[in-house]
Amino acid sequence: MPPRRVIGIDAGGTKLLGGVVDEGLVVHHRVHRTWRGGDRSETIDIIVESVEEVRAAAPDVAAVGFGIPALVEWETGVSRWSTHLPLADVRFRDVMSERLGLPVVVDNDANAALLAESRFGAARFVSNAVLVALGTGIGSGLLLDGRIYRGARGLGAEIGHMVIDLHGPDCQGACPGRGCLEVMASGSAIGREGRAAAAALPESALGRRLAAEQEITGGIVTELAHAGDAAAVSVLAQIGRRLGYGLVGVVNVFNPELIVIGGGAIAAGELLLGPAREVVSERALPPAREMVEIVPATFGDESGMLGAALLAFDSLEGSV
């Protein structure tokens, strides 16, 4: 008998990453999609097509797990609110299960990433950890006393929507708040501050990219910062410090042993994490700040997909 396999899908704010995953957590076939900015039905179609694509290569898969960037009611599998995809009030589990004819399980994308990191990654030896996924937005997952905390109706754990600047900008359509950690320190915020720095410093590498009409994204800022552009380094440091102020709250509220930073923006590495750690070590409460480690996710960008696969395995064992 071949090892049992499932499909894990991480549907992020900008792109989808999926794969066929076996019980040894080996990924056999991968699929990538970028959203085309469509409506709800187009978005769901893209998700279904992605599953079908990998399933064609592995017709033996037994279940599908999804991580989606949405407030997911855990008990019902209903997506109640999404800041990044048109998935508000979608009976996601039921719809997918009907379309695919397979057992389906769905959770918030950051909860899925946390599951992978807590079972097999950075957080595998701790009981209290917070995962912060820096991407288009900021997702987060809470491991509290060894269990993933979902809130009264699975709608919680949105660290990205803690207010860190009550005079800050509106959260740009992502949520009704203002000055949220997400609008201040996500991958999108890196791009936004990068564009401002490029305009202000035309002689910098960032400024020359802008002059060449290249779109300044978080990824470009990170690339130029690693190449030594002072303007780009300074943008990452600014965002890192803002992230640090958010993490001060996280440390004081959760007293975690570990904060795991994931998501695409972690490509910035120490240029982002260094300034964040510095703020935490200066500003958080002394006993708690001394016991917390701030580390990158073991599985990088793939935590969410692997965690979604783990959810699918759990559902087959009836433990979900």
Next chain:
Amino acid sequence: MPPRRVIGIDAGGTKLLGGVVDEGLVVHHRVHRTWRGGDRSETIDIIVESVEEVRAAAPDVAAVGFGIPALVEWETGVSRWSTHLPLADVRFRDVMSERLGLPVVVDNDANAALLAESRFGAARFVSNAVLVALGTGIGSGLLLDGRIYRGARGLGAEIGHMVIDLHGPDCQGACPGRGCLEVMASGSAIGREGRAAAAALPESALGRRLAAEQEITGGIVTELAHAGDAAAVSVLAQIGRRLGYGLVGVVNVFNPELIVIGGGAIAAGELLLGPAREVVSERALPPAREMVEIVPATFGDESGMLGAALLAFDSLEGSV
């Protein structure tokens, strides 16, 4: 046999409130003390004297429970850090037990208050609630999935030290942070903003009190606001909105069914809670904000003392 009785002591940032409590949660003898700003040994002496005073009236008490405004290591009963009393790195449980010759249990004051509210008060029918105690500082307790969450080493749940304004003032010696909810929205902050309003508006009732050289405290602001002074009402509304921005984070992170507001500053009632609710209903994430209620503590200022007594009863039953 008379009903078993214990002593509950709530040692707040400004004052101590204690009492002999029976198993029906009836308080038989009360004791009040105000700190005289002394050092560690004087503070501990005052606590011991308070216990001895009520114990003289009820020599049958079987144990003493303490709530203290400190980061308390739950397992060891060591106070690791206190923003309001000189109790950092005090083996509080052992010291008190030796001095009193009674079984002693100690927890963070807001955790104690939450215990009383969750067993017999406002939060008795819910599994996910956050208690925010507005006093000299801001204490808080987290009831998550039916259990009180303490963090990896009992140092967590400090909602008061979430940053809500990263450009805000330093937390005034209370913590190394800046723009924390505590410095922005505690009872002390009401007094501080009250003094500013009094200076700016000499014709207001607040201003006249200042001219008469009366100290403008949070309590005075609240009293004048209830009497209709527009300047005082506006101070409470400002603080209420700031509280609201902190609660937006609380709602988005915890998805609680209930937020219980306790502490002395709750005397301001709707003048404070109304503006806070308004910010939450506008700024928090839609599904979570619609399911949360924001209510005053059932036991008002006595939640902490009653919760400390419940801890003492629990310790006698070996369930602590």
